[in-house]
Amino acid sequence: MRYSLPTKELYIRNRAKFCEAMEKDAVAVFNSNDIMPTNADGIMPFRQNSDLLHLTGIDQEETILLIRPNFPDENLREVLFIRETNELIAVWEGHKFTKEEAREISGIQNVQWLSDFEKALNELAVASNAIYINANEHTRAMLDVETRDDRFSKWCHLKYPNHEYKRAAPVMQLIRTAKSQEEIDMLQKACDITNDGFRRILKFVRPGVNEYEIEAEFIHEFVKQKSRGFAYIPIIASGGDSCILHYIENKKTCKDGDMLLMDVAAEYGNYNADMTRTIPVNGRFSKRQADVYQAVWRVKTEATNMLRPGVVLSEFNKEVGLVMQSELLDLGLIDQTDIKNQASDSQAYKKYFTHNTSHFLGLDVHDVGSFYEPLPEGAVLTVEPGIYIPEENFGIRLEDNIVIQKENNLNLMKDIPLELEEIETLMNE
Known part of the structure; x- marks a missing residue:
């Protein structure tokens, strides 16, 4: 073993x-x-x-x-x-x-x-x-x-x-649903291995690299650290394919000016991490890419702060949608007329944010737990907002793994680079 x-x-x-x-x-x-x-x-x-x-x-x-x-x-x-x-x-x-x-x-x-x-x-x-x-x-x-x-x-x-x-x-x-400390330790190990894989990638990605080469770099780092490999089929999506939620072909060449969305993580001892990071292939965000990135980062930060014991996940996902709505207005992707004319089951923000914000995590990537009962302390969830703009040929999703605690939640991915400036610095060292 x-x-x-x-x-x-x-x-x-x-x-x-x-x-x-x-x-x-x-x-x-x-x-x-x-x-x-x-x-x-x-x-x-x-x-x-x-x-x-x-x-x-x-x-x-x-x-x-x-x-x-x-x-x-x-x-x-x-x-x-x-x-x-x-x-x-x-x-x-x-x-x-x-x-x-x-x-x-x-x-x-x-x-x-x-x-x-x-x-x-x-x-x-x-x-x-x-x-x-x-x-x-x-x-x-x-x-x-x-x-x-x-x-x-x-x-x-x-x-x-x-x-x-x-x-x-x-x-x-x-x-x-509520994880013991031993389980949290296993999840932390999976996240730490994922961190090392991502940092390896930041030094590897450049225009002309193929998506499958990036996948190979991840699996090398994961297996080297006693993981059996990917926690799930990895998504390595550059350019317009970053708007496809479950793009798994990983076959294209990364081009100068593209954004690269990577939804990829390690497992350790059957416990699964679940990370998404989005980086510029050439190591520098354009003004528009940076604006969208920061909007997603703000939604993720606020959503993480909203998660607490007693929160009902189905209601939480709706509330995060309203936070995203505000960001999309500021980005000019929707306007007040879109909101006024939206259907009750098809909010305007869903044109650019098409999935829920969180799911349970543990022995399964989409772990068991109720979306309709109050969250217990010790539950582990992803927080993963995204904005996908097919007409601009890029999407951005950011995802961390969060342990729900009474006071300050524990981010198991706190050491994985996320800040825009840190991403650019590490890619250009």
Whole structure:
């Protein structure tokens, strides 16, 4: 394992939070993700199920967690099942966790081989009134592929048709939203690696450089520092493509006078940073580029100050839209007539600021959390306003990662260059 794990106490606390929130006469089941195929015998890199990882720290395929908080036999109140290895697997795939290693990582004392799962589940299920089934219930999830959780749900409903079934996802969303200090430390590490990648880029970018070369510089720095790579598919967009929110081709040559928008960040230990910076390819902002950049910077600063425990994110995004509206008026991109004639569901500012300001961040880049409930202290969110002007052939977005605190919020990206003058200075050293 290339990254340093948090201590097992984190996962012990996380399971205790889940047990406190679930019904007591119930058993909960959490499955690892599948290893997904590509073509022929190819496979995608394995990415662990975030809920299972949050509860166990076990970053390995074919893993199952059983939780039954008040079961009479204390040894069966939490059981971890892992894949049994052998010499052939060791030769072809490498080392798999031993029971002792899984016990030390997770803090779960009863670790068994996966082949013993059905017997243990049956013993717990027949003594339980309900079964908690997990699923990906993220509001933006694309659910075209059947997951391991989906297959287990079908099997479980057939085997135990008379049980009541409960959703584990709402409970997991509740306990994952506020981050512990150990999780914040992991996110900080991902942000620090991202910082080093960005500073490397500032010395590399110049007219004539290709977007994919910039992508290569980032991945070199990330992997060198024990990251497994990008937290998400990187956006390296120069010129007019900086107005395309999810431009991922990264194929063009950066030209003199272009702005270069980079939405790219590192992961570390499955925790994800999410950074956007926009810089001038030639190292100097034009007057118009600087004016728009400073407008975005002001919106980001005010939006960050507006985030506090108790804020409802759906309302916050609307309020930030009004701050952006004022900046767009000053830039001459909209006028009072546009505002007067705007529809209630299509505000004038959305012509140039087309997305929300913030989303949750953690084990997933778009992490779990409610846009309609008050934010808890310890939630981690992005703040990422942008202004996109296709008719002027450039867009600017600036994004930091913010820990919500009672007093002053913690910016995990405070060391990543952002000020216009600092960007120009570093690019021209």
